Amino acid sequence: MEKGSVSIHFVAAALNGAMARGMEPASILRKAGIDPSLLHQPSARVPVQAHATLLRIVAQLLDDEFFGQDSRRMKVGSFALSCLLALEGGGDVGGALSLLCRAYNTIFDDLRVAVRRDGRRAALEIAPTRPGHRLPVFAVETLFVYMHGIACWLARRRIVIEEACFPYPEPAHGAEYFVLFSTQLRFSHDQCQLWFDAETLSLPVAQDRRSAKTFLNQAPENFLVKYRNPDGFGRRVANLLRRRPPPDWPGADEAAGLLRCSPATLRRMLRQEGTSYQAVKDRLRLDLARQALARPELSIADITAQLGFAEPAAFNRAFRQWTGTTPARYRRLNGLPP
Incomplete structure (x- = not known):
């Protein structure tokens, strides 16, 4: 979304980790400028900026930039370090994403991420580390938004997702996925993948440490909208x-x-x-x-x-x-x- 709003479903999911630790959600929402009564309105939406503020607040409260979705915390600052590490990936988007995956696989205990190539297509892939373990829906949503957003930023262009596969049934807010990910969706699939043109992996990295500073200062708001080149x-x-x-x-x-x-x-x-x-x-x-x-x-x-x-x-x-x-x-x- 170029300018827009976020479904209340994502707001509620972002609060789960804080609530599991006994924190009161209403006060957190008010700090983010969100009316707590909206949690009881399934069709409610909140501005992107307010949701981004909520995510920053929850991350600070939990010292976890993954909002309690993994058994190991993604401590505040880990996201920035991962992005900076990706810039050392050898000059192309594929190398940068491989380094990003290595960083994430060091951080998380419950899941592993990878870049897979299959002919003319490539995929970002998430898999649980333990057989039979079901990853939280919000964990998949969040990590895919992170990884796809970073890939778009690295290439300095919007990367079209040709197909998105998820290992769970269509959630109540499934209509959001058409905008967030792709119009080609597969739920209850045996894999968890975002597929795109493999030529993207050969694109040169179009960012550096100086542009990374601006990018990171705008996070996570810049992940909640489709990537746009601010000068394009x-x-x-x-x-x-x-x-x-x-x-x-x-x-x-x-x-x-x-x-x-x-x-x-x-x-x-x-x-x-x-x-x-x-x-x-x-x-x-x-x-x-x-x-x-x-x-x-x-x-x-x-x-x-x-x-x-x-x-x-x-x-x-x-x-x-x-x-x-x-x-x-x-x-x-x-x-x-x-």
Whole structure:
């Protein structure tokens, strides 16, 4: 999500470790600027910044940047050291991720992570260290968000997840996975993997210790949104579009003119960042759609018009393509009337 919100399910999961130690959740939530009553509203969402603040508070309280999800703590500072170690991985993203996995496998007791290559595809993989041990859902979610976010940062581009496999049934907040991970999801799978184009592993590392300082200062908020290059054309296009309502969004050629470049240059620069003009528009529309769908007073027809679609059927097709589900089902999954 370019700008956006986080499901209350993730908020509740982040609190579990603190509650297991007898800490009172309401006071923690208030420190993060989150209304504790939202925990009882399944469809509630909180701003990304508030959730990031909550994660920092919980990590400090527990001295655990993995929030009590492993039998060994990921002590505060471990995440930064792991990222810095990854930069010593030999110059390409594959080498950096291999070093990151070694660092994580030193930190954690209950799980192991690896990079797997299979032909044209590669995967980030999580597996329990003990046969039959079930990893907490939030542990898988958190670690995959960490690892994918670091990979995108290392390459300085968004890495598309072609398929995401999880060893547990679809959770109640499964609709979030379409945005967080991929539209191609497999639950109750025998593996726990995020699959992507193997050529990504050969990309040069586009970061250094100086840029790492900025990256780490922005964590974990920068993991809760899809990676964006803060200086890139994708960000410039998104900022341009946000200044207008969706029905008034310009076409790609007009947008290029407004950004003082040729259409060919815009296409090339976006392609180098792993995106396209249409993809930027789709991400923004999806975020606006999810915000609107959380408001029960808005009908599907209302949302269709707000987003600039000609008819509800067109909105339904687009939303299904983006998320793998329909707007009505998305509402039902979040406890709202369709």
